Amino acid sequence: MTVVFSFFLLTMLIVTAIAIVRIRDLFAAVMLSGIFSLLLAANFFLLDAADVALTEAAVGAGISTVLFLSALAMTTDKEKAAPSNRIIALIVVTAMTLALIYSTFDNPAFGDPDAPIHQHVAPWYLETTREAIDIPNVVTAVLGSFRGYDTLGEVFVVFTAGIGVLFILGAPSGKPRQTTDLHSEGLRHYLVPRVVGRMLTPFILLFALYVQFHGDYGPGGGFQAGAIFAAAIILYALLEGEKSALEAIPRSWLIAMTAGGALLYSAVGVAGMLLGGNFLDYSVLADNPVAGQHIGILLIEAGVGITVTGVLLSIFHAFAARDKF
Amino acid sequence: MYYAVTFALIITMGLALARAIIGPSVYDRVLAMNMFGTKTVLLLAVVAFMLGRPDFLDLALTYALINFIGVLAVLEFFRDRASRRKDENETES
Numbered sequence: 001m002t003v004v005f006s007f008f009l010l011t012m013l014i015v016t017a018i019a020i021v022r023i024r025d026l027f028a029a030v031m032l033s034g035i036f037s038l039l040l041a042a043n044f045f046l047l048d049a050a051d052v053a054l055t056e057a058a059v060g061a062g063i064s065t066v067l068f069l070s071a072l073a074m075t076t077d078k079e080k081a082a083p084s085n086r087i088i089a090l091i092v093v094t095a096m097t098l099a100l101i102y103s104t105f106d107n108p109a110f111g112d113p114d115a116p117i118h119q120h121v122a123p124w125y126l127e128t129t130r131e132a133i134d135i136p137n138v139v140t141a142v143l144g145s146f147r148g149y150d151t152l153g154e155v156f157v158v159f160t161a162g163i164g165v166l167f168i169l170g171a172p173s174g175k176p177r178q179t180t181d182l183h184s185e186g187l188r189h190y191l192v193p194r195v196v197g198r199m200l201t202p203f204i205l206l207f208a209l210y211v212q213f214h215g216d217y218g219p220g221g222g223f224q225a226g227a228i229f230a231a232a233i234i235l236y237a238l239l240e241g242e243k244s245a246l247e248a249i250p251r252s253w254l255i256a257m258t259a260g261g262a263l264l265y266s267a268v269g270v271a272g273m274l275l276g277g278n279f280l281d282y283s284v285l286a287d288n289p290v291a292g293q294h295i296g297i298l299l300i301e302a303g304v305g306i307t308v309t310g311v312l313l314s315i316f317h318a319f320a321a322r323d324k325f
Numbered sequence: 326m327y328y329a330v331t332f333a334l335i336i337t338m339g340l341a342l343a344r345a346i347i348g349p350s351v352y353d354r355v356l357a358m359n360m361f362g363t364k365t366v367l368l369l370a371v372v373a374f375m376l377g378r379p380d381f382l383d384l385a386l387t388y389a390l391i392n393f394i395g396v397l398a399v400l401e402f403f404r405d406r407a408s409r410r411k412d413e414n415e416t417e418s
Contacts, residue, residue: 001328005372008335014340019346030356031345034395038365038388045369050381053369057384061362062391064396073405131406187404190411193397211383218380228387235394238401 002046003110009043026077030068037061050219051139053213054190060225061313065233086190088204135216141219146295148280151300152265155225159262162311166321168271169318187239197239204232208248212305216294222301226308233309242320254314268299327375334368355399362392 016036020029037060043051108115117134117201143151179263187193212225237245269280283289338361345357366388373381 005331005335012335012339014358015344015346025348027351027353028345028348030353031399035342035361038361041388042365042368042372045370045381045384048376048378050384054384054387057391059387062394065395069402073402073409139331165327184393187397187401190400193400196393197397200390200393204383207386207390211387213392224387229393231394235397238394240398265399273372302369308408 006043006046013039013043015081021238024079025260026072029079030065033068034065035063035138036134037064051137051143051221051224054219054224055227057229058224058230062231063227066231067315067319070316074322098303121165132287132290134260134290135294135297137216137218139219140221140297140301144300145280145282145293148269148282148300151304152269152280155262155304158311159258159307160308162258162314164209164217165315166318169315169322173233178186188241194239197235201232201236201239204228204235212301213298215301216297220306223308225301226305227312228303228307230316233313237316237320242317246317249313251314251317254310254317257310257313259307259310260276261305262302264306266299268303270298272296327371330371331368334371338364339381352405355396359392359396361365362382362395363393366392 014038016032016039020032023029023032029301030055037056041053042055044050044056067089110119125142125146126138128146129135129138133141133145139319177240187197208228211220211228212222215221215225233245235251236248268282268285272281272284273279280296280300285292287296341361341364343359345354345361348354366385369385369388370382373379373385
C-alpha cells in the first residue's frame with residue numbers, strides 16, 4: 001500500500017517539477033518549490049526515512065523558501081524569456097533520461113532483501129550499534145560515529161558554502177541598503193502575526209534543542225536542529241525587523257559560530273587522537289567505551305548544529321543587508 | 326481506515342497543487358502552498374500511525390512550525406516590495 005501512496009506522491013512531484021520549469025512567474029516558482037520539498041519529504045517519510053524527511057522539511061520547505069524570497073526581493077519576479085535554440089538541450093536531456101532509465105533496469109527490485117545495499121555493511125551497523133554505541137537511533141550512530149569522517153566532510157562543505165555565499169553577497173562594493181524606517185522594521189505593526197509569532201518563538205527554540213539532543217533516540221540531530229534554530233531566529237527577524245535580530249545575535253557571533261562548530265567537531269576528533277585512539281574514535285573519550293561514544297556523538301552533533309545555524313543565519317542577514325544585487 | 330484517510334489527503338493535496346500551478350493570482354498560490362503544508366502535516370500524522378510509529382509525530386510538529394514561518398516570510402516579502410516600490414516612486418518624482 002505504501003507503494004501506491006508513493007506512486008501518487010511521485011506523480012505529483014513530477015507535475016510540480018515540470019510546472020517549476022515552465023512557469024514564468026518566479027514567485028509562483030518559489031511557492032511551487034516549497035510544495036516540491038513538502039512532497040519529497042512526505043515521500044521520504046513513507047519510505048521510513050524519518051531523519052531525511054525532517055531535514056528536508058526544515059531546510060527545503062522553511063529556510064530555502066525564505067532565502068528564495070530574499071533573493072527575489074532584490075530582482076524582478078518575472079523570468080526573462082530564454083534565448084531560443086533549446087532543441088540541443090532537449091536532445092541532451094532526453095538522451096540522458098533514457099540512459100538513466102535504461103540503467104535502472106539493472107537495479108535490484110524495490111525492497112529486495114538480497115540487494116547489495118542490504119548485504120554490505122548495513123547488517124554490521126545494525127548488529128554493532130547496540131553493543132558498541134547503545135543508542136536506539138541507528139541513523140545517528142552511523143552518521144555520528146561509524147561514518148564520522150563523512151559527516152565531518154559535510155560540515156566543512158556547509159562551512160565552505162557559507163563562506164562562498166558571504167564572499168559574493170557580503171562584498172562591500174555592493175550598494176548598501178538604504179534603511180528607511182519602513183524597510184527594517186519587519187511586520188512589527190501587524191498585531192496578529194506579532195502576537196502569535198512571539199508566543200511561538202520560544203517553543204520553536206525549545207523544539208530545536210529537543211531535536212538536537214534527542215537525536216540519539218528519535219529522528220533528529222545537528223543538521224535538522226541547526227535549521228530549526230535558524231528558522232526561529234529568522235521568524236524573530238521577520239517580526240521585529242532584521243536589526244533587532246542582529247542585536248540579539250551580532251554578526252561577529254555568527255562568524256564565530258560558523259567556524260566554531262566545525263572547529264568543535266575537528267577538536268573532538270583530535271582529542272580522540274591525543275587520548276590514544278584514532279581520529280574521530282570516541283571510545284577513548286571516557287573510561288567506558290560506550291559512554292565515550294555517547295559523549296563524542298553529543299559533542300559532534302552540537303558542532304554540526306552550531307555551524308549550520310551560523311551559516312544559515314549569516315546567509316539570511318547577507319541577503320537582507322543588500323538592496324539590489 | 327488509515328488508507329481511506331490517506332487517499333483523501335492525497336487527493337486534497339492534488340487539488341491544492343492544481344490551484345498552485347493554475348494560480349492565477351498570487352494569493353491563490355500563497356493559500357495553496359499553505360494548505361499543501363497543512364495537508365502534509367496531516368498526511369504525516371496519519372502515516373505515522375499507519376506505520377505504527379507514533380513517535381514520528383515530531384516531524385509533523387516541525388512541519389507545522391516551519392510552515393508558519395514560510396507564510397510570514399511571504400507576507401514580509403510583499404510588504405517589503407510594496408515599500409520599495411513606494412520609495413522608488415518617491416525618488417523618481
